[in-house]
Amino acid sequence: MRRSRRRSGFEEPSLVPLADMLSNTVGVMVFIFIFTVITAGGATVRKQLPLERPSNLQSVVVSCSGDRAQGFDHEALIQEFLEPLGEPTYETAETWIEELRRHRLEKEGVEVHAEVAYNTLLFTIVPHPASGETADELKRSGSRFRTFLGQLSPEERSIFFFVHPDCLQAFQEARVVAFEKGFRTGWRPLKAGEPLRFSPGGRELTNDH
Amino acid sequence: MSETADREHFDMLPFIAILMCTLGSLLYVTLIVASLCIGPGAGEGWIPVYEKGQPRKIPVLIEWDGRTALVHREGRKDRVPWDGAQTVTLPDGAEVLVGGEVSDASPLGRLLSELVQRKETHYALFAVRPGGFETFNQFSDTFRERGIDVGYEPVEEGRPVRLLPEGGPRT
Numbered sequence: 605m606r607r608s609r610r611r612s613g614f615e616e617p618s619l620v621p622l623a624d625m626l627s628n629t630v631g632v633m634v635f636i637f638i639f640t641v642i643t644a645g646g647a648t649v650r651k652q653l654p655l656e657r658p659s660n661l662q663s664v665v666v667s668c669s670g671d672r673a674q675g676f677d678h679e680a681l682i683q684e685f686l687e688p689l690g691e692p693t694y695e696t697a698e699t700w701i702e703e704l705r706r707h708r709l710e711k712e713g714v715e716v717h718a719e720v721a722y723n724t725l726l727f728t729i730v731p732h733p734a735s736g737e738t739a740d741e742l743k744r745s746g747s748r749f750r751t752f753l754g755q756l757s758p759e760e761r762s763i764f765f766f767v768h769p770d771c772l773q774a775f776q777e778a779r780v781v782a783f784e785k786g787f788r789t790g791w792r793p794l795k796a797g798e799p800l801r802f803s804p805g806g807r808e809l810t811n812d813h
Numbered sequence: 814m815s816e817t818a819d820r821e822h823f824d825m826l827p828f829i830a831i832l833m834c835t836l837g838s839l840l841y842v843t844l845i846v847a848s849l850c851i852g853p854g855a856g857e858g859w860i861p862v863y864e865k866g867q868p869r870k871i872p873v874l875i876e877w878d879g880r881t882a883l884v885h886r887e888g889r890k891d892r893v894p895w896d897g898a899q900t901v902t903l904p905d906g907a908e909v910l911v912g913g914e915v916s917d918a919s920p921l922g923r924l925l926s927e928l929v930q931r932k933e934t935h936y937a938l939f940a941v942r943p944g945g946f947e948t949f950n951q952f953s954d955t956f957r958e959r960g961i962d963v964g965y966e967p968v969e970e971g972r973p974v975r976l977l978p979e980g981g982p983r984t
Binding site: 619625634637640651654767768792795807812 | 839860867943962
């Protein structure tokens with residue numbers, strides 16, 4: 605065999621260095637791979653964990669739906685809704701309720717309507733689907749949400765978010781903006797498509813941050 | 814003469830091609846896994862941060878997906894079904910799931926008893942998945958009614974979440 609190679613003048617090179625190089629490269633890549641996965645997998649979020657507590661501040665509401673967040677003063681809207689209806693009396697109660705059911709208020713990208721249910725007034729606020737701002741829009745320094753918060757005092761008001769399942773990003777971003785401005789916040793999950801409902805004896809709007 | 818020269822030439826090009834293919838494949842796999850880990854598949858490790866005046870209670874992390882609570886304990890996770898939940902039809906025809914009587918012997922009953930005993934020092938911290946939004950208020954009322962403090966934070970569907978000790982790593 606050795607003799608025949610010599611005769612043809614061909615020296616077969618050894619493949620050992622090549623295999624060595626290949627093994628080294630694969631080894632280094634596997635090492636990088638493991639390191640990357642371990643590092644990335646250990647990503648942590650340092651956060652002040654929420655703990656629900658009653659709020660002694662008057663809340664304003666932010667509706668988070670369809671990946672858009674929109675803030676409004678629900679109590680002012682309800683007040684404005686009730687204003688043209690006047691005060692009901694014992695004699696006018698029935699017509700007052702009829703008028704209440706027919707009445708609509710459209711303002712600041714939301715529609716307010718009301719009904720009497722479970723022996724109490726139940727106000728429903730429905731934000732228009734295209735109103736509000738996306739997570740990217742909320743990041744801008746001149747966003748409408750920042751302007752809205754700029755009109756409020758963190759010493760007097762807290763921000764309460766109603767969050768639909770399709771709006772986690774916009775909620776997180778809007779809450780960051782509220783934190784930056786020094787507001788206390790709270791939130792409540794709503795099922796998809798559920799409108800915002802308020803009634804005098806309803807669930808309390810708490811803070812958790 | 815030229816025939817002999819051709820025969821003597823040993824071509825290394827195929828081996829370089831093999832090497833490049835191997836490198837490319839490994840790089841591809843690395844990038845895919847890394848991007849999954851950093852992007853949509855990235856887990857969240859929550860580290861408690863307390864502000865002045867905030868009660869320093871110990872959180873017990875509970876994932877809520879709408880039907881089952883996944884309770885994080887040291888070294889393990891326990892599945893706790895929503896015992897006692899029942900569907901109620903409202904006057905407008907809508908059906909809602911509400912909490913009912915919880916048996917003391919059920920996993921949820923045992924969890925509640927455990928938290929009631931330690932309610933001065935511990936609280937229930939819920940990681941609420943979008944699938945659990947609809948029923949969360951009713952489910953968490955089961956805890957509130959027993960005087961257990963609650964906290965809750967939304968977490969994307971499928972994203973792993975864990976609680977890290979105070980003073981843990983920071984990103």
